[in-house]
């Protein structure tokens with residue numbers, strides 16, 4: 547199996563069985579985002595205890611890439627401090643710019659999205675959840691690793 551095929555399967559699996567999908571009963575941070583190109587919307591909920599994300603969930607509607615990417619993002623952030631989240635968000639942005647990101651292998655299935663850079667119109671889809679969360683964690687876009 548080619549690597550591209552494997553990554554495609556991983557993405558489709560996250561779309562079909564999105565992890566951490568659905569609104570939690572309680573949360574500390576809620577942020578909503580929209581892809582202005584297609585109108586797809588997403589809502590992210592974070593529960594934070596002692597500066598560490600104990601729960602990260604999402605809901606919304608979107609294409610395969612956007613929902614799968616949100617699913618991967620939630621898995622990547624649980625257990626991270628808010629400072630570490632800035633690093634994860636920055637790393638995923640770098641990956642979607644086509645830059646090398648060795649740490650991305652540690653973020654759930656984030657690495658499966660590296661091929662999305664070949665389809666510039668899909669990069670916005672892949673970044674929908676991540677850019678939305680940046681709105682709640684403002685320093686994330688400027689962090690340099």
Ligand code: FES
Pocket residue numbers: 581584585586608609610611612670671674
């Ligand atoms: Fe709407 Fe991908 S087409 S987020």
